[in-house]
Amino acid sequence: MIKGNIFICALASIVLAWGCDKIEANENGLYEEYAGSAITWSEGTSITTNAGKRVFLEKYTGPKCPNCPTADDSIHSAQRQFGNRLVVVAIHDYSSFGRPLGEIDLRTEKGDNWSSYFGVRNAGSYPSAIINRMHNDNTFDLFMPTTVLSDKIANALTSALSINMEVTSTLTANTTTIDVNIEFIQKVTDSLTLTIFVMEDSIIAPQTMPNGSRNQDYVHNHILRDVVTDIWGIPVYADGHEGSRRKAELKYTIKPEWNKEHCHIVAFVSNAATREVLNVAECKLSDNSEQFNE
Amino acid sequence: MNARADILYTNGPFSAGLRFEAYQKPMLGFDPRYEGQGIANYFASYQNDKLSVTAGNYYEQFGNGLILRSYEDRFLGIDNSLFGFSVNYRPWDGVTLKGIIGKQRFYWEYGKGFVRGLDAEVALNNIIKSWTESKTRITLGGGFVSKYEDNDVTIISRQNEYALYKLALPANVGAGSVRMELSHGGWGLQAEYAYKSQDPNEQNHYIYKNGDALFVSASYSQKGFSANLQAKRVDNMGFRSERNPNDKTGQMLYINYVPSITKQHTYAFLSMYPYATQTTGEMGLQGDLMFKLKKETLLGGKYGTDIHINTAVITSLDTSTIGGMGTDGYTSPYFGPGDLYYGDVSVEIARKLSGKSKITATYGYVVFNPIVEGHAGHLHHNNIIVCDYTYKINKKNVLRMEAEWMGSDSKYDVLVDDKRCGDWVMGLVEYNFTSAFFISLSDQYCYHDGIGNYPNVSIGYTRKASRLQIGYGKQREGIVCIGGVCRQVPASNGLTFSLTTSF
Incomplete structure (x- = not known):
């Protein structure tokens, strides 16, 4: 019975030593490390060189999805055609296709929440994509991005430009200061939200290929790493009048396991009710020049 | 298609499965x-007389489950099994020590939280020699469970505010409980109190209030009579091994279980609005009375009559909000009931009419607040009458007929789309023949203020430990609950097939 006593004693030590943590409230009765200091809104500046409409394409994918590399080829081809007018993010969700094939797990809870909300998880069809979170009747306009995307992207680019956006990132050690400038070109009366996320390129991890084989050294690009704001964004503190400008500034600490050289910051403004994206901007994490080449 | 096979191998003290x-x-x-x-x-x-050790997936429960219950229910689609080690040690007769450590199953994966727990139970009559023969039996117990989950920064933005907030989250959340069980002859008393430390999570909207729960059950029974009274109060006691498990069912990764004190009705209309335990906060009472009217009396008839009366009432807590996310959330007086969630009363009278036939008549009244299922709306008040008649033709052939009626003040609203609303009738005929086969025909029809007609036919065959059942019909969208834990069932129309066997 000595074994049993030892086991019980060991468990007792573990459970009692680290049983529960108590968080003390601050003077205002709040259990927060900081409040209200993370983001500041101020008068924005005019956007000139980075003005114009861009298109936001979300691709829902996974290592166990054999058709996803075909979609990557198709998206890569579209990027060559549209340059940085096309901003792409690849989201690995918690579906069976998203399960990692090795130790590198590219899934995020926040991305999975998006996947569920837009109906990707329910439809169970991978790869799935959505442009600017647009609707088709009463559902989100999901499609399989394995064919030519030119028409869909070109159509989205021709829609009216209501806001200009630019984002910059200034990295100091592991903390970046993100600035998002928003300029209203047309009057917007709808409630808007600003969403900011981090994505990473050039991650080497296994992927199931279209012929069923496994490519151990597949290069995964545009991988969603974290959503800096709430996944549905934070309210855009602006009156929405034509010509008005607002600037949001916040700080974010990059996780050490991410390759800073390959990370990008993406910011987009969307309609708070319909989720439809009005415009999007992207910049590299490690320098403060926005990637925007005509 | 859902299918499963349990394979168990035992060799002396060792077993694997x-x-x-x-x-x-x-x-x-x-x-x-x-x-x-x-x-x-x-x-x-x-496993031997004093010690049992399990490695792998296992199920365990401390007391009533207020701080730990990992269990599996295939009909609800729940499997909260723990994957790790469990040890159960009985150093002396009447003393049981339990220890567990592991992660919880989450569909085909495991949750992020790491669960550790200890429990001790002492049966005083076994360890105090002079109490061995005592008519009064006392058992005391207590346990502690802790969950570890990485306190990744959670940044939130509050509604109507333009600032971001970063919450300081506790990585370790602990819950402890004490319990006692006392019996003396036909009398019994059982009580358990549980307390949980700060556990901000998605379900409680990231508030830092401590949780607690009290469960008390008193009973008395003697030949032909039994009575039971139960009470509980639950405040912020949802205890899951992940703060935000992204689980729409709301049932996975629960470390604990709050027992239901409402009767689990078997008849269709009485169970049409089952009550799902509200772990965020509720309080309630249940009374249950069973007695037998003696045979060969005026009221009892030739064979005697069984009467079963049950009533329950559950309310929310009377809360006063003091803040939102990142605060203690609310306060509530301990004995202050809030809005009515659920209430029911049922009277069931069962009487044998002859050596071959038996009739059971039931009247039930149910009040249901749709807020429990997440809908706004008025309280539903339902009156239900059930008549169940069984006729034993001979040893191998049994005919059973059931008729039900439900009158309700609820009306079908296309926006809410609750197809249970309205007034209903139901008929069922079931014939068991050769002790092995049965055929059942039923129809539920909403004849007023609602919509729906749900005919079903089902044929089954049972032989030894195998059961085969084929059904065809239409199923109404609804909620299935077992022990206060519920699963949403969508509307369906078609063929069902089920086969269970063991060897």
């Missing part, structure tokens, strides 16, 4: 994340 599960695709009403197949659970264990 595994469960193969296949969901291709999961049946309607089961979470799509079950899709797939493979070995879902496996374990190896050693």
Whole structure:
């Protein structure tokens, strides 16, 4: 019975030593490390060189999805055609296709929440994509991005430009200061939200290929790493009048396991009710020049 | 299609087992994340008179489950099994010590939280020699469970505010409980009190209030009579091994279980609005009375009459909000009931009419607040009458007929789309023949203020430990609850087939 006593004693030590943590409230009765200091809104500046409409394409994918590399080829081809007018993010969700094939797990809870909300998880069809979170009747306009995307992207680019956006990132050690400038070109009366996320390129991890084989050294690009704001964004503190400008500034600490050289910051403004994206901007994490080449 | 096979091997004190599960695709009403197949659970264990040790997947419960209950219910699609080690040690007669450590199953994966727990139970009559023969039996117990989950920064933005907030989250959340069980002759008293430390999570909207729960049950029984009174109060006691498990069913990764004190009705209309335990906060009472009117009396008739009366009332807590996320959330007086969630009363009278026939008549009244299922709306008041008649033709042939009526003040609203609303009638005829086969025909029809007609036919065959059942018909969208834990069942129309066997 000595074994049993030892086991019980060991468990007792573990459970009692680290049983529960108590968080003390601050003077205002709040259990927060900081409040209200993370983001500041101020008068924005005019956007000139980075003005114009861009298109936001979300691709829902996974290592166990054999058709996803075909979609990557198709998206890569579209990027060559549209340059940085096309901003792409690849989201690995918690579906069976998203399960990692090795130790590198590219899934995020926040991305999975998006996947569920837009109906990707329910439809169970991978790869799935959505442009600017647009609707088709009463559902989100999901499609399989394995064919030519030119028409869909070109159509989205021709829609009216209501806001200009630019984002910059200034990295100091592991903390970046993100600035998002928003300029209203047309009057917007709808409630808007600003969403900011981090994505990473050039991650080497296994992927199931279209012929069923496994490519151990597949290069995964545009991988969603974290959503800096709430996944549905934070309210855009602006009156929405034509010509008005607002600037949001916040700080974010990059996780050490991410390759800073390959990370990008993406910011987009969307309609708070319909989720439809009005415009999007992207910049590299490690320098403060926005990637925007005509 | 859902399928599973449990395989168990035992050799002396050693045993090992595994469960193969296949969901291709999961049946309607089961979470799509079950899709797939493979070995879902496996374990190896050693057991002797004093010690049992299990490695792998296991199920365990401390007391009533207020701080720990890992369990599995295939009909609800729940498997909260722990994967790790468990030890159960009985150093002396009447003393049981339990220890567990592991992660919880989450569909085909495991939750992020790491669960550790200890429990001790002492049966005083076994360890105090002079109490051995005492008519009064006392058992005392207590346990502690702790969950560890990485306190990744959670940044939130409050409604109508333009600032971001970063919450300081506790990585370790603990819950402890004390309990006692006392019996003296036909009398019994059982009580358990549990307390949980700060556990900000998605379900409680990231408030930092401590949780607690009290469960008390008193009973008395003697030949031909039994009475039971139960009370409980639950405040912020949802205890899950992940703060935000992204689980729409709301049932996975629960470490604890709050017992239901409402009767689990078996008749269709009485169970049409089952009550789901509200772990965020509720309080309630249940009374249950069973007695037998003696045979060969005026009221009891030739064979005697069984009467079963049950009533329950559950309310929310009377809360005063003091803040939102990142605060203590609310306060509530301990004995202050809030809004009515659920109430029911049922009277069941069962009497044998002859050596071959038996009739059971039931009247029930149910009040249901749709807020429990997340809908706004008025209280539903339902009156239900059930008549159940069984006729034993001979040893191998039995005919059973059931008629039900439900009158309700609820009306079908296309926006809410609750197809249970309205006034209903139901008929069922079931014929068991050769002790092995049965055929059942039923129809539920909403004749007023609602919509729906749900005919069903079902044929089954039972032989030894095998049962085969084929059904065809239409099923109404609804909620299925077992022990206060519920699963949404979507509307369906078609063929069902089920086969269970053991050897």
